[in-house]
Amino acid sequence: MHMGTGVMLDTLRPGLPKTDAVLLRLQLIGRMQATTLNNESVLPLGRKTRGLLAILALSGRRPVLRSKLAELLWSRRSEEQARASLRQEIHRLLEALSPIGTDIITVERHTLALKPALTSVDAERIRNANANQAESLPPIDGILLDELTGTDPALDQWLDQERTRLREHAIGLFETMLRRQRDTRGMLAAARQLLLLDGLHEGAWRAQIQGLLAQGETGLAFQSAQRCASAFAARNAVEPGPETRLLLSELLRGNGAANSYPAADSHPSVAGASSLDGAASAPMSVPTSSGDQPDGPASHGASLDASSQQPARFGEGFNRLRRTTVQGLPFVAVLPLLDLNDSAAFSTIAQGLADDLVSGLVQYGGVKLLQGSELQESLAEGRDDAVLRRNFGLDYILDGTLQRTGGRIRVILRLTDIRQYGQIVWAQRFDLPEGDVLTLQDMITTRVLAQLPWEIMLVESRRLHHRPAAELDSHGLVMRAVSYILRIDRIQNDHACALLRQSIELDGNHPLAHMIMSLACLVRFMQRWDDPAVMASRVDAETSAVLERDSTINGGLTMSGLIRSEVHDEPEAALILLERALAAHPSAAAGWAAMAFAQVRLGRLDEAEQNFHHYKTLFPTHPMEVMLDQPSIMIPLLQGRFEDAARIGAVLVEMRPGFAPNLVPYLATLGHLGRVAEAERIRTRLQTMLPADGIASLVHGAGLRVTEHRQRLEDGLRLAGISLSLSVPGEPAGPLGVARRAG
Incomplete structure (x- = not known):
């Protein structure tokens, strides 16, 4: 749900006197924050630790059972392992909050709770507000704990419930506020809040358009009508109700007479026309532009019952704009x-x-x-x-x-x-x-093109994330699937694959749908969620589909190269493909990362390091960095720089603790350093995620050609408690249990 980042108790804004009783301010809507009276951040680093704090904050300050916390944060572990992990996270949370100087959390044998007198939570103000207080709430335009999505399936389900509860309560507040409003300013404020929460709220759209007309802002009303039509057009087959369509059509056909709307405070039906509960509202006076008469007998200012109009009467203006936005691609x-x-x-x-x-x-x-x-x-x-x-x-x-x-x-x-x-x-x-003009142009263009397509994709993905799949076109389904894939979670990946299958059924020639499907399958392969041979075949099929439909698309050859290296253990062939891809698209940051993957297998570590550095220069925060950053730990590990590898590995594992391919080199590094406790924790996590044959497949999949490098990885794993004999790439069994491709 969308909620604003600035919502906070009035008594908790910056500049508080030090005598205020509230010592910790928590912002859960938008980007999560935890700050002291001095605006010092005490937000924990780990996602599980933040999740623990968030659960306590959203529990109404009531004690929460330890068993409940363990169930929400470690649903895929045994009860004993989950409770052990919870004890560790409680320690981390208390340590993170220690700068406050006093106990903020009541820790009992069976329960935990936030102390209500010492803490404030932004979401509570919305939950506790009534209709009379709704007007004082700031704009609500963020997502509740969005960064914690994907931490654990049980937590995801709990978050969905909390977001729904908060959203429904907020919508109820602002619908009541809108019903009560008789002045234009208040009507517009309520409408704005409702549209942030529900972009297809017809009562809010009509109230906003009519309020702007009442203020004499004809141009702004026209823009609002356009945004309303675009919002419904993005749902493809979804159209607004007759009354809204009539209003939009009149404005989009011609707004010359729009100024004839009366002021809101002298026309109670303006607020009343917002049928917030979906009930039919009273007929309204609809002005039309002289010189552009509607297709019916009604004249300017005639009283019309919207429900009785023929479709042609109120469709032309709306459908004209709708046709420009329904094509899918931004x-x-x-x-x-x-x-x-x-x-x-x-x-x-x-x-x-x-x-x-x-x-x-x-x-x-x-x-x-x-x-x-x-x-x-x-x-x-x-x-x-x-x-x-x-x-x-x-x-x-x-x-x-x-x-x-x-x-x-x-x-x-x-x-x-x-x-x-x-x-x-x-x-x-x-x-x-x-310096040289062309050099400057090339440098800037390459970096922008490395980032911009992904940024547009992420914006579109967030925009469509909460829309029902049945209302999305082929491209919209692809965009929605992207957010699920990025979470590196099996259940979320299942959702993504289902959406992508629907997209391909709607438009089998959409190359981006096959591209994102190949990415979803590659993640499944690397995680060993499915049989490696089956996933290898699926990845091949989807990548071939991309190239068959558009061989020039940026990413098709890059994906092919990465698959040759990481799925089929053919780094030499991969480098040929990747060099060709980067010659055509030097801005493809993932292509440079894929080069590093292949060169690590071949033992060309210096070249791998240079290409990895170029990838990070082009796109320092790539959305797939958890997967693409694996060479950053493999390179120092194989070079014997264990402290560097441990530092990098700790960051990667903290970012996505459930991404198995990063756990293997990190575990080997910990074995070389003799860090027994941390190695045991990572080994236990890996063994919980994968069966023994899955770990063996993952380790063998490293495909290292240099004997010294294979030995270094094997020795580290053995010292960390996992004994595996790494096969030499090219042996009949195959490094991944996948038959090697001929040619």
């Missing part, structure tokens, strides 16, 4: 950068960067691009995002600035979602020494 315009120095030389760079970005995004294949004379003509009259949205159906605009100062060039790029009031969803700044 629509992007790349604008020339603004030269703040206003120099001819830099104007050339600004246009050149825009052209390079357009060329790169065309090859990505996951967006539609607006370019050509129509865009230039529209911009010649001055930029107006509402006009761009109305005329072209745009979703995103990529623009930025270019400035020279002190012998350096600063470029700032930003991606704006014009469907969401011009919200900036991605931004990047580049500070580079002044």
